[in-house]
Amino acid sequence: xxxxxxxxxxxxxDPLADNNPITIQVLGICSALAITAELKASVVxxxxxxxxxxxxxxxxxxLRNLIPSKIRIIVQLIVIAALVIIVDQVLxxxxxxxxxxxxxxxxLIITNCIIMGRFExxxxxxxxxxxxxxxxxxxxxxxxxxxxxxxxRELLGSGTLFGVPVLGDPIAKTGLYAFGYENNGFMIIPPAxxxxxxxxxxxxxxxxxxxxxxx
Amino acid sequence: MSINTEKNSYTIIFAVIMVVxxxxxxxxxxxxxxxxxxxxxxxxxxxxxxxxxGVNRNQDESSVNFIPTTEVESIFNNLIEGQYVLSGGxxxxxxxxxxxxxxxxxxxxxxxxxxxxxxxVGTNDNQKYYIIPMYGKGLWDAIWGYMAVDxxxxxxxxYFDHKAETPGLGANIKLRYFMDDFIGESIASNGKFxxxxxxxxxxxxxxxxxxxxxxxxxxGATITGNGVSDMIKxxxxxxxxxxxxxxxx
Numbered sequence: 001x002x003x004x005x006x007x008x009x010x011x012x013x014d015p016l017a018d019n020n021p022i023t024i025q026v027l028g029i030c031s032a033l034a035i036t037a038e039l040k041a042s043v044v045x046x047x048x049x050x051x052x053x054x055x056x057x058x059x060x061x062x063l064r065n066l067i068p069s070k071i072r073i074i075v076q077l078i079v080i081a082a083l084v085i086i087v088d089q090v091l092x093x094x095x096x097x098x099x100x101x102x103x104x105x106x107x108l109i110i111t112n113c114i115i116m117g118r119f120e121x122x123x124x125x126x127x128x129x130x131x132x133x134x135x136x137x138x139x140x141x142x143x144x145x146x147x148x149x150x151x152x153r154e155l156l157g158s159g160t161l162f163g164v165p166v167l168g169d170p171i172a173k174t175g176l177y178a179f180g181y182e183n184n185g186f187m188i189i190p191p192a193x194x195x196x197x198x199x200x201x202x203x204x205x206x207x208x209x210x211x212x213x214x215x
Numbered sequence: 216m217s218i219n220t221e222k223n224s225y226t227i228i229f230a231v232i233m234v235v236x237x238x239x240x241x242x243x244x245x246x247x248x249x250x251x252x253x254x255x256x257x258x259x260x261x262x263x264x265x266x267x268x269g270v271n272r273n274q275d276e277s278s279v280n281f282i283p284t285t286e287v288e289s290i291f292n293n294l295i296e297g298q299y300v301l302s303g304g305x306x307x308x309x310x311x312x313x314x315x316x317x318x319x320x321x322x323x324x325x326x327x328x329x330x331x332x333x334x335x336v337g338t339n340d341n342q343k344y345y346i347i348p349m350y351g352k353g354l355w356d357a358i359w360g361y362m363a364v365d366x367x368x369x370x371x372x373x374y375f376d377h378k379a380e381t382p383g384l385g386a387n388i389k390l391r392y393f394m395d396d397f398i399g400e401s402i403a404s405n406g407k408f409x410x411x412x413x414x415x416x417x418x419x420x421x422x423x424x425x426x427x428x429x430x431x432x433x434x435g436a437t438i439t440g441n442g443v444s445d446m447i448k449x450x451x452x453x454x455x456x457x458x459x460x461x462x463x464x
Contacts, residue, residue, distance in 0.1 A: 037383025066218070068226040075233060082237045089244055093251040096259065103379070158383070163277075188383050189435045 011133040015141030021114045022145040023201045024211060028114040032146055033193040035105065040162050042150030044098075045105050046143035050136065052083045053115050057135030059083075060123040067124070076119045077110070084109050114142055149196045157187030258284045260313050261291040267361035267374045268337050268344040270294060277391050297336040303329050304456045317350045317359070324453070334457055337363075344371055345461055347454045351446025354438040355379040358388065358446060366463040368403035370411070375443065385439030396422040396430040402451050403462065404428055410448030413440035 021027045035041045059079050060067075067075050088106050091099035109115070118138050123131040154160055159167040159176075168175015170183055186192050205211045219225060262281035265271065270290065272280040282290055298312035312333035320330040335346040344363040351358050360375035375388040387393055400411050404426065415432045422430055432440040451458065 035382055037381070041382040066220065066229065068220045068229050070221075070226055071230060074230075078233060078237055082241060085241055086244060089248050089252070092255065093248040096255040100376075154383070185434045 008130065008133055011130060012137035012140070015134075015137040016144055017141075017204070018208065018211065020141045020145065020204075021117070021138050022142060022197065023204050025114075025117070027117050028112050028142055029197070031105070031108045031112055032142075032149060032197060033190050034108065036146060036149040036193050036196075037153055037157065037188045038163070039147065039150040039154045041105075042146040043143075045108070046139070046146050048084075048087060048105055048109055049112060049115070049142055050139040051087060052080060052109055053118065053135040053139040054132055055135075056080055056083055056115060057118060057123040057131040058128045060119045061126060061128045061131035064124050064126075072124065073116075073120075076116055079119075080115055081110055114138055145197070145200065148200065149193055152196055153187045153192060156184050157192070159183050255284075257314065258287050261287045263374045263376065264313060264335060264337075264346055264361050265291060265294065267346050267363040267372045268294070268339060269363070269372045270339055273391075279389065279391055279394075294339050295335050295337045299334050299336070299457075300331040301334055301454060301457050302331045306334075306457055306460070309333075317348050318357070321350055321453075332453055334454065342371070345458070347450055347457075349446045349450040351442050351449060353377050353380045353388075353442040354385050354436070355381070358439070358442050360446070362397075362402075362447065362450065364402060364458070366461055368401055368408075368458065368462055370397050370400050370402065373397045377439070380439050381436070384433065385436040387433050387436065388439060388443055393430075393433060399425040400428055400430065401426070402428075402447070403458070408451050408455050408458065410444060410451055413444045415440075 015021055018024070022029065022032055031045060035045050056076075056079050060076060063075070084106050088099065088103065118135060122134045126134070151161065154162075155166070159165060159170060165175075167181065168177045170177050220229075262284075265282055265287065266279070270282060272282060274280060281287070295313075298309060299306050300309045300312050300315070309331070312331075313335065315331060315333040317333065320332055323330040333348060337344045337346060343365065345365070346361055346363045349360045349362060356378040358375065358377040358380065360373060362373045363371045365371055373394050375394060377386060377388060380386045380388065397411060402408060402411065409428060412429050413432045414429050415437070417427070417429050417431060419427070419429070420431045
């Protein structure tokens with residue numbers, strides 16, 4: 001028996017492209033805009049969301065027949081908040097340096113609409129294993145966009161990747177800068193993220209016409 | 216077995232159980248990890264203070280590397296020879312003054328109460344460093360740091376940190392190219408105490424002019440930069456009685 005059936009594989013692969021949470025469902029945009037000025041922050045945020053979403057989806061799925069529908073949103077919020085606090089505390093105790101980088105995102109994870117969206121749309125109606133795959137898949141879909149945007153913004157805005165200069169030294173005028181290249185300061189401010197995400201959405205829909213919504 | 220999950224009584228019982236379970240889980244974890252977290256915070260303060268007086272493991276021009284946590288305690292005890300508090304214009308020695316929460320003390324002053332402001336004196340390579348902590352507001356949340364000066368009120372080093380400034384913009388106050396700019400500036404030009412301003416377009420991006428009490432701002436982080444200016448100005452004001460007493464004329 002294969003580990004993943006075809007349907008299960010689609011749970012992971014669909015959110016990567018044709019049902020991407022950011023570019024197609026346009027969820028989780030707030031964090032995609034706020035933290036993608038640097039590649040490192042994008043990666044850290046992606047890993048955190050992966051963790052919270054994978055476990056959160058399983059927890060909600062296990063509780064799905066017990067959760068009273070009237071207070072289900074609050075229950076979802078408690079699960080997310082509890083997971084985020086656990087991650088934060090464990091990091092503070094055992095990976096203090098990393099926790100300082102992460103603390104900015106704690107609030108952002110709690111408010112990330114992709115997580116709530118998947119709890120609501122998937123985990124409440126499906127078993128734990130499939131919910132886990134769905135959570136992981138959507139987190140990867142989110143990560144792909146975040147990392148692409150982070151890569152472009154850091155490269156064009158600061159000339160670095162993960163903080164390491166890759167285009168030469170802008171002050172000493174070496175590398176590309178010797179030919180008159182300048183960093184584009186616009187790329188590191190939040191509106192640039194909106195434009196980059198917009199361009200990604202454009203490219204994706206131009207490639208696959210079936211994704212274009214009817215006007 | 217099927218439960219009617221729509222009943223009000225069930226909803227309330229579920230909510231109570233959920234809160235109790237999650238609450239105790241989090242409380243248990245917090246108390247279990249508390250001592251470890253406290254220790255990390257203590258080491259961090261020691262690392263930051265040492266960093267401000269130029270004691271670090273920086274290997275190149277751009278990275279910030281602290282003394283590792285395994286050694287920081289003994290190095291801190293060796294180099295920091297005095298920990299004091301400034302209270303109502305008087306300076307008194309106090310052990311472990313570095314653990315004082317500056318935010319609380321500043322709030323006391325705002326309320327008009329008597330506060331104990333911590334300060335440190337350290338020696339490294341026959342150079343005396345007078346280190347004052349700083350606390351202020353950035354764009355989103357708190358910013359803080361330490362500043363080390365010598366007897367001539369020339370800044371020997373600074374360390375800035377922040378709680379939640381924007382990554383890539385305001386968060387860059389803790390990067391070398393920003394912090395290093397402060398070294399060599401004077402907080403008392405012409406005998407008059409003042410801060411260091413973070414300004415845009417002062418035609419000195421490499422900060423070669425050390426007499427202007429200005430450093431070049433970070434692009435896209437105006438409010439965080441202004442926060443840093445205000446924080447330094449406030450701290451110099453708070454610690455002026457102490458700074459005055461050590462200044463050589």
